[in-house]
Amino acid sequence: MYSLILQNIERHVQLTDDEQVYFTSLLQLKKVKRRQLLIPAGEPCRFEYFVIKGCLKQYYLDNNGQEHILMFAPEDWWVGDMYSFVYNKPALTTVEAIEDTEVLALDRKRFDDLVLTVPKFERFFRILLQRAFVANQRRIIESMSLSGAERYENFIAQYPSLEQRLPQRLVAYYLGITPESLSRIKAASAKKRR
Amino acid sequence: MYSLILQNIERHVQLTDDEQVYFTSLLQLKKVKRRQLLIPAGEPCRFEYFVIKGCLKQYYLDNNGQEHILMFAPEDWWVGDMYSFVYNKPALTTVEAIEDTEVLALDRKRFDDLVLTVPKFERFFRILLQRAFVANQRRIIESMSLSGAERYENFIAQYPSLEQRLPQRLVAYYLGITPESLSRIKAASAKKRR
DNA sequence: CTTTTCCCTTAACATATATCAACTTTTTTT
DNA sequence: AAAAAAAGTTGATATATGTTAAGGGAAAAG
Numbered sequence: 385m386y387s388l389i390l391q392n393i394e395r396h397v398q399l400t401d402d403e404q405v406y407f408t409s410l411l412q413l414k415k416v417k418r419r420q421l422l423i424p425a426g427e428p429c430r431f432e433y434f435v436i437k438g439c440l441k442q443y444y445l446d447n448n449g450q451e452h453i454l455m456f457a458p459e460d461w462w463v464g465d466m467y468s469f470v471y472n473k474p475a476l477t478t479v480e481a482i483e484d485t486e487v488l489a490l491d492r493k494r495f496d497d498l499v500l501t502v503p504k505f506e507r508f509f510r511i512l513l514q515r516a517f518v519a520n521q522r523r524i525i526e527s528m529s530l531s532g533a534e535r536y537e538n539f540i541a542q543y544p545s546l547e548q549r550l551p552q553r554l555v556a557y558y559l560g561i562t563p564e565s566l567s568r569i570k571a572a573s574a575k576k577r578r
Numbered sequence: 579m580y581s582l583i584l585q586n587i588e589r590h591v592q593l594t595d596d597e598q599v600y601f602t603s604l605l606q607l608k609k610v611k612r613r614q615l616l617i618p619a620g621e622p623c624r625f626e627y628f629v630i631k632g633c634l635k636q637y638y639l640d641n642n643g644q645e646h647i648l649m650f651a652p653e654d655w656w657v658g659d660m661y662s663f664v665y666n667k668p669a670l671t672t673v674e675a676i677e678d679t680e681v682l683a684l685d686r687k688r689f690d691d692l693v694l695t696v697p698k699f700e701r702f703f704r705i706l707l708q709r710a711f712v713a714n715q716r717r718i719i720e721s722m723s724l725s726g727a728e729r730y731e732n733f734i735a736q737y738p739s740l741e742q743r744l745p746q747r748l749v750a751y752y753l754g755i756t757p758e759s760l761s762r763i764k765a766a767s768a769k770k771r772r
Numbered sequence: 773c774t775t776t777t778c779c780c781t782t783a784a785c786a787t788a789t790a791t792c793a794a795c796t797t798t799t800t801t802t
Numbered sequence: 803a804a805a806a807a808a809a810g811t812t813g814a815t816a817t818a819t820g821t822t823a824a825g826g827g828a829a830a831a832g
Binding site: 509527 | 646648660661664665671700701704715717722
């Protein structure tokens with residue numbers, strides 16, 4: 385049950401057995417069925433989650449009721465509403481299961497204790513956040529400099545297995561285009577390939 | 579010379595006198611004149627910078643030669659090409675002075691030593707990155723859910739003083755629209771206000 | 773000071789993508 | 803297996819924003 389998360393962490397820092405035991409003792413297992421919300425927008429969220437099975441989507445619902453997907457979280461990903469976690473405010477985004485999913489939850493208070501008592505974890509999360517920062521910057525760059533078709537190409541290159549697993553509609557919401565547009569993009573590129 | 583950066587850090591962690599001395603001893607002052615590049619895209623960048631005077635822009639030049647601004651860095655901001663810093667690859671972005679500017683530079687090697695020997699700094703950068711992560715997510719959300727006019731409104735609400743200080747063209751590049759569009763947006767909202 | 777460069781505005785026109793709607797196919801539920 | 807719901811496709815049309823171009827004004831450079 386804890387092997388995936390320990391592996392995930394040990395990609396960046398080495399833990400002693402004691403540290404492993406201490407860390408895993410802080411985690412709570414949580415199961416969410418398809419279409420259930422792990423984090424509902426509008427409510428404070430005191431947890432960060434690590435996915436061990438299934439897949440989630442994190443999205444923002446705008447004033448017109450449109451869904452904009454910030455990230456997908458399959459196995460081996462961390463997800464949460466960082467805004468709510470950091471500032472203790474109601475979550476801006478919703479995190480919802482798109483498959484039956486299991487996550488390990490780390491609450492804010494335990495997180496704070498953990499990083500203060502074991503600097504290795506402070507280090508781990510710093511590194512994780514650096515990488516997330518880079519990924520987000522790339523996404524901003526792409527949204528400004530590439531067409532929908534080009535962003536789609538990059539998406540399938542970057543997440544080939546996700547592309548299989550997700551309804552196409554959700555990929556469109558992630559790319560910032562409508563499902564209709566994505567359908568036309570695929571039709572056009574299939575035509576070209578012939 | 580170091581008061582601004584020490585204040586910046588002490589917003590999140592308290593330093594002892596020794597730590598202050600040690601930390602500031604790692605920094606190098608660098609001056610960049612208006613239009614000079616602090617970081618040229620394509621070259622590895624081993625530094626993160628803290629601005630003590632002036633203002634910089636970080637941008638990505640796309641294949642059509644168009645400039646897309648990721649961030650402005652006036653006094654009291656950190657800036658760098660995180661991708662290059664973390665992965666030791668050529669920088670994707672350019673950082674250029676839009677006013678005569680002075681920065682304090684922290685190189686990768688010293689940064690690594692610093693965060694390993696003084697966990698407080700690991701902590702500080704973790705917190706800084708959390709906040710940057712939140713800011714970037716908001717920007718992604720806004721780019722997907724708001725019109726150019728709405729993003730402009732938010733920009734002037736969030737950075738009223740920057741708006742004064744910057745050529746309008748650069749604000750457009752930041753918002754992901756053309757200078758012509760921004761000009762029309764301003765004309766339309768001036769008309770409405772009458 | 774004066775010249776040159778850069779910046780902003782406005783207009784006419786072009787284009788990518790959204791919207792609305794009808795229909796088909798696939799998936800889920802009963 | 804049938805019925806219902808959800809997802810995908812395609813066409814006609816709308817719209818926000820981009821592109822190109824010209825002129826005027828501000829700022830920087832000599």
